[in-house]
Amino acid sequence: xxxGFGIDLGGTTVKIAYFDETGAMLxxxxxxxxxxxxxxxxxxHIAASIRxxxxxxxxxxxxxxxxxxxxxxxxxxKGVVNKCVNLGWGVFNIAEQLTELTGFPVKAGNDANxxxxxxxxxxxxxxxxxxxxxxxxxxxGGGIVIEGKLLHGAHGSGAExxxxxxxxxxxxxxxxxxHGCVEQYCSATGIVRLAGLHGMHNVTCxxxxxxxxAGDKVALEVMDxxxxxxxxxxxxxxxxxxxxxxxxxxxxxxxxxMLLTGVEPYFHKxxxxxxxxxxxxxxxxxxxxxxxxxxxxxxxxxx
Ligand code: ZN
Numbered sequence: 001x002x003x004g005f006g007i008d009l010g011g012t013t014v015k016i017a018y019f020d021e022t023g024a025m026l027x028x029x030x031x032x033x034x035x036x037x038x039x040x041x042x043x044x045h046i047a048a049s050i051r052x053x054x055x056x057x058x059x060x061x062x063x064x065x066x067x068x069x070x071x072x073x074x075x076x077x078k079g080v081v082n083k084c085v086n087l088g089w090g091v092f093n094i095a096e097q098l099t100e101l102t103g104f105p106v107k108a109g110n111d112a113n114x115x116x117x118x119x120x121x122x123x124x125x126x127x128x129x130x131x132x133x134x135x136x137x138x139x140x141g142g143g144i145v146i147e148g149k150l151l152h153g154a155h156g157s158g159a160e161x162x163x164x165x166x167x168x169x170x171x172x173x174x175x176x177x178x179h180g181c182v183e184q185y186c187s188a189t190g191i192v193r194l195a196g197l198h199g200m201h202n203v204t205c206x207x208x209x210x211x212x213x214a215g216d217k218v219a220l221e222v223m224d225x226x227x228x229x230x231x232x233x234x235x236x237x238x239x240x241x242x243x244x245x246x247x248x249x250x251x252x253x254x255x256x257x258m259l260l261t262g263v264e265p266y267f268h269k270x271x272x273x274x275x276x277x278x279x280x281x282x283x284x285x286x287x288x289x290x291x292x293x294x295x296x297x298x299x300x301x302x303x
Contacts, residue, residue, distance in 0.1 A: 001021060002021040003018065004021070004064055004065040004295050005019070005066075005104075005298075006291035007046060007070070009046075011035070011072060011086040015028065016030070016050065017295065023122055023292065023296070029053075031049050038089070039087040043098055046069075046101075047101035050067070051102070064104055065302050066105035066107065066298045067098070068106070068297035069094065069294055070293060071094060073085070074155060074157040075152075076152070076155060076156035078095065079093050079106065080094075082155070107294075107297035109150070110156060112141035113143040113151070114150075115135065115289040116145060116159070117143065117296050118285055118291070118293030119133050119284070119285055120247075120293075121292060121293065121296045122292050123289060128145075129145070130145065130146055130242065130244050131244065132234070132241055132243045133145075133246075133249065136252035137187060137250035138188060139175060139187050140182050142159050143159045144158065162186075163178065163181045165178065165180050166182050166184075166186075166233060167180035167184075172184060182233045188205045190229070191208055191222065198225075200218060209258070213258065226262075230267075231263050231266025231267040235267050235271035238275050238276075242274070244278065244279060247281050248280065248283060249282070253283055259282075260280040
């Protein structure tokens with residue numbers, strides 16, 4: 001049996017998990033992400049934590065295939081990170097540096113793409129070869145699996161689906177600097193903003209879901225408008241990708257089945273007819289998706 005590590009590097013914590021080659025998660029733990037000094041302590045801390053784990057459990061290193069890491073920014077296939085603003089990182093090869101520090105082969109990917117790979121492998125997308133994964137949280141991120149392979153893109157920024165443009169007349173500015181991005185409408189932030197336009201102020205996303213579930217007329221209108229934005233966005237995207245499954249994760253997916261049944265009619269209004277036979281599913285790995293996907297990068301590269 002072979003083993004390896006999956007690492008999900010976030011702005012505040014690093015999640016590290018130890019897997020066997022079947023994808024069983026044997027251990028997981030977290031360390032804080034120390035972003036001082038331009039983020040230069042982050043990789044040495046990860047390497048030291050893994051070294052401590054190997055020593056503590058007297059792990060046979062010849063059985064370790066390597067480690068995968070999901071990074072909050074663009075990463076190309078060779079492992080070159082192209083600026084992770086919230087870590088203080090510029091441009092460098094994370095795979096090479098982490099290999100130097102640990103002695104193990106390293107594969108790196110963008111965190112949202114890697115989480116998509118995790119959901120494809122062990123979560124809501126299991127058993128499908130073509131999958132669109134969208135995380136509807138503070139922003140909108142995602143990942144795309146095509147014929148069993150994760151889309152990385154030529155510049156490591158494949159599947160930045162939150163920055164597809166939905167409304168060219170938008171005047172508010174998106175976090176990316178453009179106007180009218182999917183993220184401005186389809187994120188949790190977008191729902192709260194829509195609620196404001198309907199006169200619901202000082203409410204959270206959960207308040208709106210709860211009110212909609214209780215049959216509140218205004219909340220139902222807000223959700224209906226939200227579902228149309230989401231349906232338009234996913235319909236356009238699926239006309240290109242033609243997936244078997246769309247997996248929805250992030251804070252908005254806590255709305256549960258209501259979200260899936262709400263978006264479906266609008267999805268069918270916008271999607272190309274031949275690509276319309278799509279199953280909608282909720283993400284099922286939660287915060288572990290990144291670690292699963294990161295380890296899958298290692299397994300795929302070892303084939
Ligand atoms: Zn944007």
